[in-house]
Amino acid sequence: MLNAKDNNKQGTSLVGNSQADGNRSMLQFKVVYWGPGESGKTTNFIRLREKFSYIKLNKGYSIQTTDGRTLWQDSFFLSFNFTTKEKLYNVIVQIVTCTGQERFLSTREYVLDGADGIIFVGDSNPDKIEENKRSFRELISFAKSNRIPYVVQLNKRDVKNAVSINDFKKQLDLPAEEKYKDETLVVYPSIAVKGEGVMKCFEDLLVQILKHFFNR
Ligand SMILES: Nc1nc2c(ncn2[C@@H]2O[C@H](COP(=O)(O)OP(=O)(O)OP(=O)(O)O)[C@@H](O)[C@H]2O)c(=O)[nH]1
Ligand SMILES: [Mg+2]
Secondary structure, eight states: OOOHHHHHHHTOEEEEOOOOOTTSEEEEEEEEEEOSTTSSHHHHHHHHHHHTGGGBSSOOEEEEOTTSOEEEEEEEEEEEEEEETTEEEEEEEEEEEEOOOGGGHHHHHHHHTTOSEEEEEEEOOGGGHHHHHHHHHHHHHHHHHHTOOEEEEEEOTTSTTOOOHHHHHHHHTOOSSSBOTTSOBSSEEOBGGGTBTHHHHHHHHHHHHHHHHHTO
16 A cells, blocks of 8 residues: 555655546656566566556556467556645556566567666576576666666565575675665565565655655
8 A cells, every 4th residue: 555654754645546636746657567587577567456456547458478478568557646845746657567578678678668667576486596687687777877766576485495585685786785775675575476565565666766756
């Protein structure tokens, strides 16, 4: 939930509302789920869409191959009110996932275009280490050069022999600490199939996007 705890922490308020109002300023952001093939990007997307059903603007769509892999992208929009410094904004967020399949690399560049924030979804399977590293390098080169906020999620924490969070951090060259100075996690553990960890990661990224926007 976009809840009171986060609101107080940031001195802001987020209230679900899909009614656009001509008197408010409108802001639009795009959040992209990025990561290696079959790490769980579409599963995150589906869980998020369920949890946000009360502020969803449209049903969204998924473009998949016949075996359920993302061919192009999944996409839906949500809308909520956001107050900061006593000014009210109507915020629209487009949430998209890109395909993890390397043969469709060119479509990923299109999906990333215009991104305001990125969630990297890593895979806990020990045989996915190299794919995690390769995909994360791609993301870093894009996000750093465009100064886009991103968060790192380590999904499939339920699998047998899951890589430890510390090893995953070493492989991706991430800080060993649990949290950054702003209290956000260096790695967000998740089990997207059960919906665990999906919301927290998304909300923390959203707060970073808003801070990045208002502090420019
Ligand atoms: N065990 C386990 N399986 C998961 C989890 N999240 C997703 N999966 C499974 O992983 C497979 C791939 O999930 P998707 O969400 O389609 O992965 P994706 O990253 O969108 O894949 P591409 O679009 O092909 O890149 C599916 O069979 C999911 O059910 C999880 O937390 N744990
Ligand atoms: Mg997918």
